[in-house]
Amino acid sequence: MNISELSDLQIFDMCEQFKSSRNAKMVYEQTNVPKSSFYKLLKRYGGLREEEISRIRKIEKEKDDLKKAYELLKINYDALKKLVSKKGWGLAYRGN
Secondary structure (H helix, E strand, O other), rough: OOOOOOOOHHHHHHHHHHHHHHHHHHHHHHOOOHHHHHHHHHHHOOOOHHHHHHHHHHHHHHHHHHHHHHHHHHHHHHHHHHHHHHHOOOOOOOOO
């Protein structure tokens, strides 16, 4: 199972199961999460409440969306900059 497919409650439950049993192998095998992904989740979200996990995941998603929007704007800016320089269009200086 992919980490992004897990709900906040599932992540919280996995962390709580590990906290109570201390048997990591049992937890990640029951949830069909790869071992390395389980330890990443445990490191990132272990000890947090479900509401905190939800808030962090929302912020991470927003950050990813902003990165994508920035990249798109940068591509558009570079294309316009190239067009302006190629056409010889520039801002005329009008000093007083």
